Amino acid sequence: DQQVKQNSPSLSVQEGRISILNCDYTNSMFDYFLWYKKYPAEGPTFLISISSIKDKNEDGRFTVFLNKSAKHLSLHIVPSQPGDSAVYFCAASDSGTYKYIFGTGTRLKVLA
Amino acid sequence: DTGVSQNPRHKITKRGQNVTFRCDPISEHNRLYWYRQTLGQGPEFLTYFQNEAQLEKSRLLSDRFSAERPKGSFSTLEIQRTEQGDSAMYLCASSSTQKTLRYGYTFGSGTRLTVV
Numbered sequence: 712d713q714q715v716k717q718n719s720p721s722l723s724v725q726e727g728r729i730s731i732l733n734c735d736y737t738n739s740m741f742d743y744f745l746w747y748k749k750y751p752a753e754g755p756t757f758l759i760s761i762s763s764i765k766d767k768n769e770d771g772r773f774t775v776f777l778n779k780s781a782k783h784l785s786l787h788i789v790p791s792q793p794g795d796s797a798v799y800f801c802a803a804s805d806s807g808t809y810k811y812i813f814g815t816g817t818r819l820k821v822l823a
Numbered sequence: 824d825t826g827v828s829q830n831p832r833h834k835i836t837k838r839g840q841n842v843t844f845r846c847d848p849i850s851e852h853n854r855l856y857w858y859r860q861t862l863g864q865g866p867e868f869l870t871y872f873q874n875e876a877q878l879e880k881s882r883l884l885s886d887r888f889s890a891e892r893p894k895g896s897f898s899t900l901e902i903q904r905t906e907q908g909d910s911a912m913y914l915c916a917s918s919s920t921q922k923t924l925r926y927g928y929t930f931g932s933g934t935r936l937t938v939v
Contacts, residue, residue, distance in 0.1 A: 720863070743924045754827070754914055754930030755866065762924070782827065800865050802927065809854065809923045813865035 714738045715803050719756035725822050732817050734801035736797040737782065741803040745811060746775060746786045749798045758799075759786070791821045825849075827931035829841045829915050836905055843901045844934045848917030855898050856928055857890055858914040859883070866914055872898060873920070905938045912936075 716735045724730045732746075748754035758814040761768040761775045761784065768775050774787045788795055798818050802811040828847040836842050848855050858866035869888070870880045874895035884890075887905075888909050892898040902909055912935050916928035 715865075715866075724915075745927045747927065747930075752932065753930050755917070756930070757927045758877075760925055760927065773865075804924060806924055810856070810868060810871060811921065812868065812926060815863065815865045815874075 713815075714741075715801060715812050717801060717817050719817050720815070721818040721820070723820045723822060724791045726793055727790045730786075730791045730795065730819055730821065732786040732788075732801075732819065733798050734784045734814055735782060736784075736785075736803050738803070738805070738812075739782070740805040740807075741812075743804045744775070744777060744784050744805050745802045745804075746773075747800045747802060748795075749800065749816070754768075755800055771795040788819075791819075792820045793823050795819060796821050827915055827929050827932060828909065829931035829934050831934060833935045833937075835939060836874060838938055839881055839904055841903045842905060842936065843899055843914075844913055844936075845938075846898045846900070846915030846917075848897070848915070849929055852917035852919050852929070853895065854918045854920060854928075856916040856918075856924060857898070857900050858916065860912045860914060860933070861878050861910075867898075897936065902936075905936075907938045908935055910938045 714750040746758040773775045798816045802813045804811045856871040857869040866917040872892040887903045912933045914933045916930040
């Protein structure tokens with residue numbers, strides 16, 4: 712069963728506009744969430760995280776929102792840049808396991 | 824900090840052969856993870872170690888797979904009697920317990936296995 716889902720396999724956005732990537736989860740025990748970014752031929756790299764005690768976390772152009780009641784999180788990138796073109800994975804963990812479960816990824820393409 | 828190193832980067836093997844991959848984590852990290860990624864999927868958890876102890880193995884890991892982390896340093900993942908379905912990118916990652924939840928893991932670049 713897929714505990715972490717990213718239902719949009721791909722997204723195209725114009726440079727300078729907002730990119731919104733979505734992620735849903737099913738396990739109510741998850742209390743930590745991450746977003747990773749992956750370029751071809753490289754391993755995923757950490758982008759931003761949020762814990763369940765918060766509903767928003769910002770880091771520069773990147774903001775993650777968490778809606779616990781809907782079991783939904785989203786990553787906002789503003790403004791989007793061509794260098795942001797990559798595959799983005801959300802991941803979730805419960806603090807008792809220290810093990811992250813990953814979604815299937817969304818390929819973001821930022822058009823110049 | 825040289826990051827997480829995985830060798831080899833690519834491996835092509837014939838069905839039925841055994842293969843072994845190596846992962847060198849960041850030296851101060853006590854946790855080491857193995858994931859597998861196939862085309863169009865996200866990384867799938869295989870197993871993880873805290874120091875030299877293997878704490879969890881996924882049901883995905885059949886008896887043909889074995890992982891070790893002697894002395895809590897580098898780790899090896901061995902696949903015996905490879906099958907075409909084993910073709911995937913094998914990712915290693917490491918972290919420190921204190922930072923895992925807040926900062927996740929540091930991944931290596933992966934070993935791409937092709938079974939022909």
